[in-house]
Amino acid sequence: MDRVVPPDFLRLAAHPVRWRLMSALAVSDLRVRELVGQVGEPQNLVSYHLRLLRDGGLVTATRSSLDGRDSYYHLELDRCADGLARSGGALHPALVGASAGASPQPAGPVTVLFVCTGNSARSPIAEVLLRGAAGGWVEVTSAGSHPKPTLHPQALRVLRERCGIDLGAQRPRHLESLAGRRFDVVVTLCDKAREVCPEFGDGSRRIHWSIADPAAGRVTFDRTADDIETRIRHLLPILAT
Template sequence: MEKMIPDRLAILGHPARLALFRLLMRRYPDRLPAGEIAGALDLKASTLSTYLSSLMQVGLVTQQRAGTSLMYSVDMETVRQTFDYLLIDCCRGRPEMCAPVPVPQTSGKRSVLFLCTGNSARSIMAEAILRDMAGDRFKAYSAGTHPRDSVNPNALQALEANGITAVGLSPKHMDAFYGHTAPEMDFVFTVCNHAANEECPTWEGQPINGHWGLPDPSSLVADGADMQAAFQQTFIALRQRIAAFVQLRLDSMDRIAMQSAVDFIARLPEDYDA
């Protein structure tokens, strides 16, 4: 394994291959089709194929066929082995230099930011659900990478149908939550694949990140009862994940445990009952 470390570092030393690796790390444990990766990174198919081949040769990325598609994911065991080797080698006798970033001790409410592309439906609904469910423990926010002008009326209707107020909700750009004057986040969750694939800023305070991707109900070509049903299904999926999240005993968890719990919640089935 040690013989492969220089090759892995050399492969990751290329900016475009590093960007590809970081994208797959952000989306782990998801497996992504080549087309989605190429679109997210604006790469030609032939160029992407070359980069993926290089990462697979050193064991950092795995390939799996799903029907007619090839799906890609990081090989987390190889990634852990590589990081462990580097940390053990550089921290020998000095563990305090390379210890994981501690979770800040929070005496008041923890801040949670939900991100999607338009900030008009899924992230807005998640913000409202968390406020309603545990507003005494969390400060809930939402934003978009390319925010719409207004909240989707079907999202508002779904919230109100479930007894949750929509007062004060509006789309905002994620830049409003970046910088020294912005509120410091404890958790940042992406709720759409497009936002998760984008390169987000380095958030102040190094919050726990999670990807709770859900289909966009507003993309459904339907109207009336079918559209309302799609938004209700999205509401239920978000409520299930948020219910599991608010039940976590965060005060007794370290950073690694929190990240594992957030990743576990992302894989919950849609019929999960918290």
Template structure:
């Protein structure tokens, strides 16, 4: 049996973007991948519109929680991806296993101001953008790629 590729999504609050990325990756990644998410300054709760957006796509939401990234500093990761500009600029802790790092920045839907309908549309837009990137990563033959090719592919996916 092949060991799954572990992917950690980081954000500041771990309430919207990183949670959505983790859930999408868990959904699409199958047995090939294991996904996690965390924040540098977690809010302590998952934004309810994040969960509603995922559920509307048929993605399970049970068990997701906002957590600090130090929960993962003793767990080897293959890939660490920041999904917000704030987390990309922060100094990340060292993760065992020398993970590849990439930045897939998207705007924070929790900071969006508008009507309930406009807010839902913004969460959906962000979730769709993350979904496109997650599916692109899942479609790669990650197990067969060398580190440099995978690093380049992760950077390209971040521009999608």
């Protein structure tokens, strides 16, 4: 009988430490020291397994915009989904995509706040994309820790082209204007804003997406919107629970 070798995804993900790392990164981007605290393993062991996950294409890393000596790690959920589907298909063709299904929806509205520094690009793009993807069961707002005077022209272009929405009359909002309000989920899209974002009610869930500022010129606005759109697709099932 031929020796059956498990698919690469299973061999990577099945290790207990790597599975715990993937579980920690499934919701929020995190730094190594935060992962060390969550998985309860020494930093050298965590770094070793992160390297294996990066080599396997399941995890990526980006330099922090707050401290360039630090990095945020991000789980590539689409690649994980593809790996799960391929692994199921390797066992039996009937298992390809067997876990896929429509995302549940909560009984009542869920309130979400997106935060970046200027509230001129990343967070308003996320606000519009989530509102469109979720329909009426998500109430979404965006704000900035140091808001710009106006929305970035390229952010306006992206939203016009993708959503047919013109936000030319909208002005960036300061976080302080939301004092006293409660949000079920607060998503920071900027490493700097993460460090200064206040709490918005007991039980509010904090999520971080380490997304480079497209206005800085390192990434395009379209690529940024693609990244946010993918993350929102993965966020919806979390909001529903």
